[in-house]
Amino acid sequence: MKVLKFGGTSVANPENINKVKSIVQKLDKEKVAVVVSAFGGVTDLLLNTSALAARQDTAYKESLKTIEDKHITAIRELIPVQNQSSALSKVKSDMNVLETLLEGSFLIGELTPKLSDKIVSYGELLSSYIISEFFKSEGLDAIFKDSRELIITDNNFGKANVNFEKTNQNCIDFFKENKHQIVVLPGFVSSSKSGDSTTLGRGGSDYTAAIIAGAVEADILEIWTDVSGMYTANPRLVKQAKCVAHISYEEAMELSHFGAKVLFPPTIQPVLGKGIPIAIKNTFDPENPGTLITKNTNGNGKTVRGISHVGNISLLSLEGPGMIGIPGISKRFFETLSLKNISIVLITQASSEHSICVGIADEDVDVAAEAVNETFEYEISTKKIKPVIVEKDLTIIALVGDNMKSHQGLSGKMFSTLGKNNVNIRAIAQGASERNISAVIKKDDVKKALNSLHETFFEENIKQLNLFVMGVGNVGSKFLDQIRQQKKYLKEELKLNVRVIGISNSRTMAFDENGIPLKEWETVLANGEKADKQTFFDRIKSLNYRNSVFVDNTASAEVSKTYADYLHNSISVVTCNKIACSSDYTYYKELKQLAKQYNSPFLFETNVGAGLPIIDTLKHLIASGDKIKKIQAVLSGSLNFVFNTFNDSVTFHDVVKQAQEQGYTEPDPTIDLSGVDVMRKILILARESGYELDIDDIANEAFLPKESLETDSNEAFFESLKKYENDFQKMYKEAANADSKLKYVAQFEDGKAKVGLQKIPKGHDFYNLEGSDNIVLFYTERYPNQPMIIKGAGAGADVTASGIFADIIRIGNF
Numbered sequence: 034m035k036v037l038k039f040g041g042t043s044v045a046n047p048e049n050i051n052k053v054k055s056i057v058q059k060l061d062k063e064k065v066a067v068v069v070s071a072f073g074g075v076t077d078l079l080l081n082t083s084a085l086a087a088r089q090d091t092a093y094k095e096s097l098k099t100i101e102d103k104h105i106t107a108i109r110e111l112i113p114v115q116n117q118s119s120a121l122s123k124v125k126s127d128m129n130v131l132e133t134l135l136e137g138s139f140l141i142g143e144l145t146p147k148l149s150d151k152i153v154s155y156g157e158l159l160s161s162y163i164i165s166e167f168f169k170s171e172g173l174d175a176i177f178k179d180s181r182e183l184i185i186t187d188n189n190f191g192k193a194n195v196n197f198e199k200t201n202q203n204c205i206d207f208f209k210e211n212k213h214q215i216v217v218l219p220g221f222v223s224s225s226k227s228g229d230s231t232t233l234g235r236g237g238s239d240y241t242a243a244i245i246a247g248a249v250e251a252d253i254l255e256i257w258t259d260v261s262g263m264y265t266a267n268p269r270l271v272k273q274a275k276c277v278a279h280i281s282y283e284e285a286m287e288l289s290h291f292g293a294k295v296l297f298p299p300t301i302q303p304v305l306g307k308g309i310p311i312a313i314k315n316t317f318d319p320e321n322p323g324t325l326i327t328k329n330t331n332g333n334g335k336t337v338r339g340i341s342h343v344g345n346i347s348l349l350s351l352e353g354p355g356m357i358g359i360p361g362i363s364k365r366f367f368e369t370l371s372l373k374n375i376s377i378v379l380i381t382q383a384s385s386e387h388s389i390c391v392g393i394a395d396e397d398v399d400v401a402a403e404a405v406n407e408t409f410e411y412e413i414s415t416k417k418i419k420p421v422i423v424e425k426d427l428t429i430i431a432l433v434g435d436n437m438k439s440h441q442g443l444s445g446k447m448f449s450t451l452g453k454n455n456v457n458i459r460a461i462a463q464g465a466s467e468r469n470i471s472a473v474i475k476k477d478d479v480k481k482a483l484n485s486l487h488e489t490f491f492e493e494n495i496k497q498l499n500l501f502v503m504g505v506g507n508v509g510s511k512f513l514d515q516i517r518q519q520k521k522y523l524k525e526e527l528k529l530n531v532r533v534i535g536i537s538n539s540r541t542m543a544f545d546e547n548g549i550p551l552k553e554w555e556t557v558l559a560n561g562e563k564a565d566k567q568t569f570f571d572r573i574k575s576l577n578y579r580n581s582v583f584v585d586n587t588a589s590a591e592v593s594k595t596y597a598d599y600l601h602n603s604i605s606v607v608t609c610n611k612i613a614c615s616s617d618y619t620y621y622k623e624l625k626q627l628a629k630q631y632n633s634p635f636l637f638e639t640n641v642g643a644g645l646p647i648i649d650t651l652k653h654l655i656a657s658g659d660k661i662k663k664i665q666a667v668l669s670g671s672l673n674f675v676f677n678t679f680n681d682s683v684t685f686h687d688v689v690k691q692a693q694e695q696g697y698t699e700p701d702p703t704i705d706l707s708g709v710d711v712m713r714k715i716l717i718l719a720r721e722s723g724y725e726l727d728i729d730d731i732a733n734e735a736f737l738p739k740e741s742l743e744t745d746s747n748e749a750f751f752e753s754l755k756k757y758e759n760d761f762q763k764m765y766k767e768a769a770n771a772d773s774k775l776k777y778v779a780q781f782e783d784g785k786a787k788v789g790l791q792k793i794p795k796g797h798d799f800y801n802l803e804g805s806d807n808i809v810l811f812y813t814e815r816y817p818n819q820p821m822i823i824k825g826a827g828a829g830a831d832v833t834a835s836g837i838f839a840d841i842i843r844i845g846n847f
Contacts, residue, residue, distance in 0.1 A: 034063075034064040034065065034066065034208070034249055034251050034252060035060065035063060035064070035065045035066070035251060035252055035253055035254075035255060036065070036066045036068065036242050036243075036245050036246040036249075036251045036253075036254045037056070037057065037065060037066070037067050037068070037242070037255045037257060038067075038068040038069070038220060038238055038239060038241070038242035038254070038255070038256050038257065039053050039067065039068070039069050039070065039257045039316065040070050040238065040256075040257065040258045040259070041070040041072070041073045041074070041075075041076070042073055042258065042259040042316070043069075043070075043257050043258065043259065043316040044069050044070060044071075044072055044073065044160055044164065045072060045073025045074070046072075046073065046107075047106075047107055047110040047111050049073075049316065049317075050111060050164060050167065051111075052316055052317065053067075053069075053164070053257070053316060054167065054168060054171060054173070055319075056257065056316065056319050057168070057173070057215060058173065062214055063214070064208075064211075064214060065214065065215050065216070066208070066215075066216045066218060066242075066245050066246075066249075066251075067164075067175075067215060067216065067217045067218070068180075068218050068219075068220045068238060068241050068242040068245065069157065069160050069161050069164055069217065069218075069219065069220060070156075070157060070160065070220050070221065070238040071156025071157050071159070071160050071221075072103060072104070072107065072156070072159075072160045075100060075103065075156040075159075075160070076153060076156045078096060078099060078100050078103075079100065079152055079153045079155065080149075080153060082096040082097055082100065082152075083135060083138060083144050083148075083149060083152045083153070084144065086135040086136070086138040086139040086144070087138050087139075087142060087143055087144035088142070089139055091139075093135055097128070097132060097135060100128075101124070101128045104124050104128075104159050104160075104163060105121065105124060108120045108121055108124065108163055108166075111163070111167040111170075112163075112166055112167055112170045113170055116166070116169075116170045119166070120166045123162060124159060124162075124163070127155060127158065127159060131152065131155050134151055134152050135152065146190035146191050147188075147190045147229060149191065150190045150191060150229075150230050150231050150232045151229075151230045153232060154219075154221070154222040154230045154232060156221075157180075157219030157220050157221045157238065158179070158219050158222065161177060161217050161218060161219035161220075162177050162217075162219075164217055165177035165217035168215060168217065173214070173215055174213050174214040174215060175213060175214070175215040175216070175217055176211070176213040176215070176216055176217070177216075177217050177218075178207065178217070178218050179218075179219065179222075180218045180220070180222050180223060180241055181222055181223055181224035181230060182203070182207075182224070183200065183204050183207060183218075183245070184200050184203075184222075184223035184224070184241065184244055185199040185200050185203065185223065185224060185225070185226060186223045186224070186225055186231045186233075187225060187226075187231075188225045188227070188231070189231075190229075190231055190232070191232060191234065192232070192233070192234035192235075193223055193225070193231035193232065193233060193234075195223070195233070195244060196226070197244075197303075200244060200248065201247070201248040203248075204244070204245055204248035204249055205248060205249060208249050218245070219241075220237060220238025220239070220240075220241040220242065221233055221237035221238045221240075222237075222241075223241075235297065236296075236297020236299070236300065237297070239256060239296060239297040239300040240297060240299050240300050240303075242254055242256070242300070243299075243300040243301070243302070243303040243304050244303050246303065246304050246309055247303030247304050247306075247309065248303075250307055250309065251309055252309075253309065253310050253311070253312055254304055254310070254311045254312070255311075255312045255314055256296060256300070256311060256312070256313050256314070257314050257315070257316045258313065258314070258315065258316065259317060260315055261276050261313075261314070261315040261318055261321040261323050262276040262277065262278075262313045262314070262315070262321075262322075262324030263276070263277050263280060263285065263288060263313055263324040263326075263339065264277065264339070265277060265338070265339050265340060265487060265491050266339065266340045266341070266483050266484075266486075266487045266491075267341070267342070267483065270480050270483050270484070271340075271483050271484050271487045273484075273487060273488075273491070273492055274487065274491075275491065276321075276323070276324060277324050277338055277339060278322065278324065278325065279324070279325050279327070280324055280325075280326050280338055280339075281326070281328060281329035281435050282301050282305050282311075282326055282327070282328065282329075283329065283435060283468060284329075284338050284339065284433055284434060284435055284468070285301060285311070285326045286301050287341075287433040287468055287469050288338075288339045288341045288433050289301075296311075296313065301326070308327070308328060310326060310327045311325070311326040311327075312324070312325050312326070313326070329435050336434050336437050336443060336490075337432050337433070337434045337437060337443070337490045337491075338433055338434040339432075339433045339434070340430065340431070340432055340433070340483055340486050340487055340491075341430070341431050341433060342428050342429060342431065342479055342482075342483060343378065343429050344428045344476055344479065345394060345395040345396070345428075345476075346392045346394065346395065346427045346428055346429050346473065347392070347393055347394070347395050347397075347398035347423060347424060347425045347426075347427060348390055348391070348392055348422075348423070348424040348427060348459060348460060348473060349390070349391050349392075349393055349398060349401055349402060349405065349421055349422075349423060350389070350390045350421065350422040350423075350424075351366055351388065351389050351390075351405060351409070351418065351419075351421055351422075352388035352389070352418070352419055352422070353387070353388075353416075353417055353418035353419045354387070354417065355415070355416075355417020355418045356387060356388070356389070356417075356418060357387060362389070363382070363389060365408055365409070366389055366391075366405065366408070369401075369404050369405050369407075369408045370391070370393070370401055370404070373397075373400055373401060373404050375393055375394075375397045375400070375401050376393065376394070376397075377391045377392070377393055378391075378392040378393060378394070378429065379391065379392035379429055379460065379462050379471055380392075380462065381460050381461060381462050390460050392427070392429060392460065392473060395425060395426075398423055398425060401421075402421045402423050405421045406420055409421075424459065426475065426476050426477075427459060427473050427474065427475060427476060428473070428474055428475070428476045428478075428479045429471050429472070429473050429474075430471070430472055430474060430479070430482050430483065430486070431469050431470065431471040432447055432470045432486070432490070433468065433469050434468065435468055437468060437469075437470070443470065444463070444470055446489060446490075447470060447472070447486065447489075448472070450485050450486055450488075450489045451472070451474070451482055451485065452632065453485075454481055454482070454579045454580070454603060454632075455602070455603030455631055455632060456474050456475075456478045456481060456482045456485070457474065457475065457478070458472045458473065458474060459472075459474065459475075460472070460473040461473075477577060478577065480577065480578075481577050481578060481579045484497070484578075484579050485579040485580075488579070494528045495524065495528045495529070495530055496528060496529055496530070496580065496845055497529075497530040497531075497579070497580060498529060498531045498532070498582055498841065498844065498845055499532055499534045499576075499578040499579070499580055499581045499582065500516075500531065500532065500533045500534065500535075500584055500841070501533075501535040501536075501569070501573050501581065501582065501583050501584065501604075502533055502535070502536045502584045502586065503536075503537045503538075503566075503569065503583070503584065503585050503586065503587060503592060504537075504538065504584075504585060504586030504587035504589075504592075505536055505537075505538050505554070505558065506538070506586070507696045507830035508586045508609060508830045508833045508834050508837070509538075509586035509834075511830045511831050511833075511834035512584070512586060512834035512837050512838060513533065513551055513554055514551075514834075515834055515835065515838050516531055516533065516551060516838070516841075517551035517552065519838075520551075523842075523845075527842065527845065527846075529842070529845040531841065531845075532547075532548035532549075533548060533549045533551060533554070534546065534548060534549065534573075534576065534578065535549075535569065535572065535573065536549060536554060536557070536558055536561075537558075537561075537564050537569050538558065538564065539564060540563075540564055541558055541559065541561040541562065541563065541564050542558070542561050542562060542563075542564045542565070542568070542569055543557045543558050543560070543561030543562070544561075544572055544576075545557065546576065566591065566592060566595060570595060570598055570599065573599075573604060574602050574604075580605075580844070580845075581603075581604045581605065582604070582605045582606070582607055582841060582844055583596075583599045583604050583605070583607070584607045584608070584837060584841070585606065585607070585608035585609070585610045586608075586609060586610075586837070587610055588610055588611075588612070588699055588700060588701075588704075589610065589612075590612050592610065593608070593610050593612040593613035593616070594613075596608070596613050596624055596635070597620075597623060597624060597627055599633070600624060600627035600628055600631055600633045600635060601631060602631070602633075603631045603633045604633060605633045605634045605635070605636070605844050606624075606628075606633070606634075606635045606636070607634075607636045607637070607837055607841060607844070608636075608637050608639075608640070609637070609639035609640065609643075609836070609837055610637075610640075611637075611640045611710070611713045611714065611717065612713075613637075614637050614640055614713075614716075614717045614720070615640075615712075615713035615714075615716045615728060616728075617727065618720070618725055618726070618727050621720060634843070634844050634847055636840035636843060636844065637717070637840075638836050638837075638839060638840050639833050639836035639837055639840070640713075640714065640717050641668060641714045641717055641718060641809075642714075642807045642809065642823070642825075642827045642836075643670065643807070643826065643827050643828055643829065643832045643833040643836050644825075644826065644832035644833060644834075644835040644836035644839065645807060645809075645823055645824075645825050645826070645827055645832075645836070646823065646839075647718070647807075647809050647823050648717070648718070648721055649843075650811070650821070650823060651718060651721050651722065651811065654811065654813060654815075654821075655721070655722065655723065659813045659814055659815050659816075660813060660814045661722040661723075661781075661811065661812075661813055662782070662812045662813055662814065662817065663780070663781065663782040663810075663812040664715070664718055664780065664782070664809065664810065664811060664812070665778065665779075665780050665799075665809075665810040665812075665820075666714075666715065666718070666778070666779045666780075666807070666808060666809040666810065667776050667777065667778060667779070667799055667802055667806075667807055667808050667827075668714040668715065668779050668807055668809070668827065669705055669710055669711045669714075669777055669807075669827075669828070670697055670805035670806065670807055670826070670827035670828020670829065671692050671697040671698040671699075671702075671705040671706075671710075671805065672705060672706065672777040673776065673777070673802060673804070673805055673806060673807070673827070673828075674692050674695075674697050674804055674805040674828065675688050675689055675692050675706075676774070676775040676776060676777070676790075677774075677802075677803060677804060677805075678691065678692075679761070679765060679775075680765060681762060681765060681766065681769075684754075684755070684758055684761075685754055685757075685758055685761035685762075686751055686754040686755050686758065689702060689706065689751070689754060690751060692705075693747075695829075696828075696829055696830045697805050697828045697829060701747065702747065702750065703737075703741070703742060703744070703750055706737055706741075707733075707735060707737060707742055708733045708734075708735055708736075708777065708788045708789070709733075711777060711779050711788045712728055712731045712733055712779075712786075712788050713728065714779065715731065715780070715781055715786050715788060716728055716731060716786065718781065719781045719786055722781075724781075724784055726786065730785075730786065731786045731787060731788060732785075732786070732789075733787070733788050733789065734787065734788070734789025734790065736764065736777075736789070736790040738753065738757045738760065740753050740756070740757075741753040741754060741757065764790070767792070768792045771792055771794070772794065772795060773792035773793055773794045773795075773800075774792070774793050774799075774800055775790055775791075775792065775793075776790070776791055776793045776799045777789070777790050777791075778790075778791045778793075778799065798810060798822065802824070804826070805826060805827060805828040805829060806824060806825060806826055806827055807823075807824070807825065807826075807827025807828075808822065808823070808824040809822070809823045809824075810822055811823075
């Protein structure tokens with residue numbers, strides 16, 4: 034014999050009930066008990082209606098009419114007209130009784146637990162009767178059986194305790210005599226020894242099915258719901274969650290306790306001792322195998338089988354020096370909560386006996402705090418114990434697995450993963466069985482925590498990076514194109530799943546929580562909302578994704594001022610914008626410190642040399658114990674391009690214009706030609722070498738006329754270059770006559786830095802530097818005479834974008 038239970042979503046409407054019929058119909062002539070929940074939403078309607086009546090609100094009558102209409106409609110849609118009369122009559126009769134009960138509650142202005150059980154039981158009683166009549170009208174050999182005649186309980190209304198001796202005998206006797214193939218029973222409902230209607234509490238329909246399965250020693254208990262089994266995590270929060278094909282009773286109980294809604298924890302108890310398997314199946318995908326729950330068959334397989342959570346938790350902490358070494362404190366504490374009928378979800382106690390902390394439901398915390406403070410009133414007044422401390426809006430997350438106890442380091446791996454994503458842990462608990470490791474965190478961090486842990490324990494080391502890109506001009510657009518081209522390679526070869534969640538330019542911004550399709554990013558951005566830097570940051574913060582990275586492709590000083598906010602919220606920053614790292618030294622140090630404190634990388638490789646690994650190499654030299662003695666460099670790709678291209682047959686104006694058009698210069702070319710850009714770069718290298726320097730400490734031997742430097746627009750700047758063409762030609766001829774080339778050189782030595790135009794003779798490392806290439810010479814204690822040389826393309830959108838890309842990969846490997 035099989036026992037099948039169908040939940041509220043499975044019987045939510047006539048269309049779904051037809052799916053239920055198809056599932057049952059395929060069982061041929063095998064004996065089956067079908068336990069059903071109330072029609073979707075009816076239990077909540079009944080609770081709301083009874084609450085209205087108890088408040089003496091006449092609106093309960095309208096709510097009752099809604100309930101009646103829902104069931105009448107179901108009969109008319111499911112059962113042929115010629116077979117409807119008896120079903121309609123039965124429903125009308127039950128609705129009349131229900132109306133009388135509600136009217137009584139209305140008149141006395143009260144709703145007792147006993148009356149509430151009577152009222153709410155009609156959800157399952159009506160649904161099961163209608164479904165049994167529907168089955169019969171479809172030619173199935175079905176019969177209705179009231180579960181209240183089988184399941185006997187005490188008088189603990191709302192959550193009755195089952196008398197298994199009488200219940201089991203009732204079930205055995207009934208099913209032994211039953212001649213019909215299908216028995217349809219209402220879940221959730223039962224009756225006391227005195228014959229009063231009782232209910233089995235939350236998830237009671239699952240429990241009803243398990244009680245019957247255990248009593249008759251069924252071949253299998255099938256729980257039919259709206260998901261295809263138990264998942265490694267909540268699939269609504271973790272999109273990569275996978276169905277667990279086979280799981281043990283104990284693992285299922287742990288996962289169910291911690292929020293796996295497909296199964297009510299007590300369900301397992303009646304079948305556990307008898308070894309009856311439980312299958313979790315999907316009514317809307319009946320061919321899917323779902324999850325099978327049996328005795329532990331995992332052997333030496335997976336350690337962590339699932340990650341679950343339970344929300345709406347508060348922590349209640351009792352602490353004080355008066356607790357140390359005093360017997361009975363814990364007893365009084367727990368007894369106080371027990372007398373208030375408050376269930377404890379989690380317990381943790383300091384080994385010093387200085388504090389006890391428990392997790393309870395949010396709805397109970399105010400009553401609990403008041404009761405505990407009252408119990409320890411004397412100790413509080415004498416300051417031996419502090420008033421109870423309450424923390425609300427928390428969630429418990431838990432790793433679950435039978436084999437966790439035989440594997441070292443799981444706790445460390447769990448807490449390290451959470452720490453890297455700035456998820457603060459408020460309390461920790463681990464059962465003696467080591468089947469469960471639980472941690473209490475802020476509810477706002479749940480999605481990030483679950484996804485981070487799932488990535489660590491289930492996703493074959495594939496790490497997801499969530500990018501938020503500001504600036505999609507020359508560099509930004511190339512960067513997005515590179516991400517699109519390499520997405521498959523990153524996932525397959527580097528185990529990185531890179532998604533662009535948000536993009537912005539100076540006019541509009543757009544977000545897509547599933548990832549912006551990079552083939553269409555321009556269209557998405559064009560249809561976005563008005564751009565705003567603060568709103569962009571607020572959106573990233575509220576999404577609270579793991580491994581979030583803010584990518585700044587702008588040259589904006591205002592954007593650079595926001596980096597601290599990102600890092601403070603554990604959002605990594607990757608930027609080609611040199612302003613932050615070359616601004617006031619205190620801000621530079623603050624950003625570096627925040628990156629360490631909040632475990633959020635701050636990478637700016639492209640600040641110097643575009644895609645060249647200059648800063649990364651410098652960091653490795655310093656980290657290995659080497660010390661910088663001198664740095665000589667040509668660090669401006671744009672200036673190198675300009676002076677490599679400029680000669681006596683072209684004008685300086687035309688060459689600079691060409692450099693701007695080809696993307697070698699900043700949008701404002703004076704930043705490059707004034708030497709400010711090079712000053713920033715050598716400043717960053719000096720700082721990364723360990724020196725405290727500011728931009729004003731760098732000597733700048735400018736070659737541009739003062740008038741050109743003081744122009745207030747690009748148009749005025751280019752006009753001024755025409756005016757001073759003779760001066761530029763003179764510089765070129767002097768260098769050519771000396772058999773030298775003009776290079777704009779940056780130098781740092783003995784704690785001092787300078788930049789300026791120099792005549793570079795033949796044979797020098799800088800002489801043959803072509804196009805827009807950069808070159809850096811590092812003289813160190815280990816390279817005192819022959820410097821370490823880094824040379825290559827140092828400007829252009831493509832190489833700068835590739836440098837940003839490289840920083841993203843560094844974060845992925847972090």
